[in-house]
Amino acid sequence: MKKEKLIQRYNLPERLNHWIVAFCFVPLALSGLGFVFPSFNGLLNIFGTPQMARILHPFFGVVMFVSFLGMFFRYWKHNLPEKNDLVWAKNIHKVLTNHEVGDTGRYNFGQKCVFWAAISCLMLLMASGVVIWRPWFAGYFPIPLIRLALVMHSVAGVGLILVIIMHAYAATWARGSITAMTEGKVPGSWAKYHHPRWYREVLAKQQKKEEDERKAG
Numbered sequence: 001m002k003k004e005k006l007i008q009r010y011n012l013p014e015r016l017n018h019w020i021v022a023f024c025f026v027p028l029a030l031s032g033l034g035f036v037f038p039s040f041n042g043l044l045n046i047f048g049t050p051q052m053a054r055i056l057h058p059f060f061g062v063v064m065f066v067s068f069l070g071m072f073f074r075y076w077k078h079n080l081p082e083k084n085d086l087v088w089a090k091n092i093h094k095v096l097t098n099h100e101v102g103d104t105g106r107y108n109f110g111q112k113c114v115f116w117a118a119i120s121c122l123m124l125l126m127a128s129g130v131v132i133w134r135p136w137f138a139g140y141f142p143i144p145l146i147r148l149a150l151v152m153h154s155v156a157g158v159g160l161i162l163v164i165i166m167h168a169y170a171a172t173w174a175r176g177s178i179t180a181m182t183e184g185k186v187p188g189s190w191a192k193y194h195h196p197r198w199y200r201e202v203l204a205k206q207q208k209k210e211e212d213e214r215k216a217g
């Protein structure tokens with residue numbers, strides 16, 4: 001049987017960038033839940049001891065934030081809203097029964113929502129995280145502001161956890177998506193079905209490259 005042609009969706013630096021973010025997210029989310037909810041205190045041991053969790057949680061947070069900025073600057077343009085998103089949103093019931101709708105580009109409306117929700121939560125987490133970071137920065141801020149920042153940090157953290165649970169679920173639900181982020185390549189049929197406009201753009205680019213190479217010699 002003829003093997004299907006694969007299309008590059010993420011190169012190695014992009015994949016490493018994404019998995020560094022995901023790798024930081026897991027202990028951050030677990031220890032964060034451990035800080036906020038007394039019944040989850042046991043999760044603080046993810047860093048060895050609760051004391052280590054207090055020390056390491058903010059450093060992991062900075063690494064995750066800076067790494068996500070790398071993704072943000074790579075993908076923000078592909079996640080800008082467009083007319084087609086309305087078609088996708090209006091037909092979400094069809095999408096949920098596994099029927100793609102609209103002329104989707106590199107990302108669909110659901111992915112775009114995850115993207116903007118993630119960067120919003122991360123900005124809030126970073127800003128409030130600095131204000132509550134003892135012993136380095138908290139001393140520079142008044143107590144009422146620290147209290148407000150603690151609430152903001154907890155709400156944004158829980159928000160991000162919910163967003164990422166949805167993201168990881170969607171990634172495993174749409175068959176073939178995980179390989180995009182593990183191997184970097186997707187079958188042409190996957191791209192044509194889930195992201196038809198992106199598929200046409202990639203094909204057009206490939207054809208132009210081949211033509212230029214032919215002309216050059």
Ligand code: HEM
Nearest residue numbers: 021022025075107111112115118164168171177178180181
């Ligand atoms: C925890 C397990 C995770 C899994 C299994 C996962 C899986 C994936 C997969 C398969 C893709 C490719 C989707 C496609 O190209 O159509 C992707 C893209 C992406 N992921 Fe994750 N991911 C995880 C965690 C995270 C975390 C923690 C973040 C950020 C806080 C994140 C942010 C993103 C972003 C921004 C994209 C690009 C899509 C876009 O810009 O809309 N992921 N992920």
